[in-house]
Amino acid sequence: MRAIFRYPGFGALLLLAVMTAFPVPASAQLSANSATDWRSVPHFGIGYMGGAPHAILGGTAYIVRPWLGGFGLLVDFHISHQSWEGDEEFTNDITRDEARAFGDTETRTNEHWAVFNVGVIRPLTRDFALFGGAGIGRAKQYREYFDGSGTRGVGGHYRINDEDASGNHINVVGGGLFRFGEHLNFHFGAERAPAGFLVGVTYVHSQGL
Numbered sequence: 001m002r003a004i005f006r007y008p009g010f011g012a013l014l015l016l017a018v019m020t021a022f023p024v025p026a027s028a029q030l031s032a033n034s035a036t037d038w039r040s041v042p043h044f045g046i047g048y049m050g051g052a053p054h055a056i057l058g059g060t061a062y063i064v065r066p067w068l069g070g071f072g073l074l075v076d077f078h079i080s081h082q083s084w085e086g087d088e089e090f091t092n093d094i095t096r097d098e099a100r101a102f103g104d105t106e107t108r109t110n111e112h113w114a115v116f117n118v119g120v121i122r123p124l125t126r127d128f129a130l131f132g133g134a135g136i137g138r139a140k141q142y143r144e145y146f147d148g149s150g151t152r153g154v155g156g157h158y159r160i161n162d163e164d165a166s167g168n169h170i171n172v173v174g175g176g177l178f179r180f181g182e183h184l185n186f187h188f189g190a191e192r193a194p195a196g197f198l199v200g201v202t203y204v205h206s207q208g209l
Contacts, residue, residue, distance in 0.1 A: 035182045036206045037126040039070035049187050049200030050078045055113040057081050060187070060200060064121055064129070072121035074131050076200075080112045084142045090159045094152065099145045099160065104152070108144040113137055113194045117173050127179040134172050137193040141165035169193035179204075 058078025119133020175189015
């Protein structure tokens with residue numbers, strides 16, 4: 001799984017898989033007026049949502065019921081596509097303070113995020129809704145060093161997890177859902193931790209709830 005997450009194109013492939021698994025009729029795509037009104041009919045949605053540029057892999061699910069003109073609940077989880085843990089050069093045997101005490105040169109850093117959010121949805125029209133919520137973002141800070149003597153790491157290169165710079169952060173999210181036809185929603189928004197944009201596409205079902 002780690003090898004898959006190293007490829008930025010994985011998010012696009014996941015989005016394509018969702019759209020392939022839930023084909024949308026062309027007639028439904030061309031006319032948003034064919035969609036049922038989520039302010040008066042229950043709806044369920046599931047699909048892709050990720051945070052750019054830090055955590056592009058993810059998914060979301062939500063339900064909207066016609067309470068008080070339409071309210072819903074949304075959950076989403078997204079994660080960074082790349083982690084240095086498991087790499088040949090990664091080690092748990094050296095801390096950041098030890099690397100600095102050795103006098104080794106810091107060459108690169110990398111942040112890995114795992115984010116979970118919950119929120120509410122409020123439809124404003126039959127084609128547009130707002131969402132907002134909060135959650136937890138877990139950040140891991142990685143550092144790469146070079147040992148000029150070549151005694152540590154692989155050819156002198158090694159990577160560590162900086163525990164002191166890692167930790168949990170309160171996240172705040174908000175954005176909009178745009179209907180496109182009967183079975184398709186697009187999501188756009190922003191979040192605080194990690195700071196960036198939310199994008200997504202979901203399949204929407206309005207029957208049998």
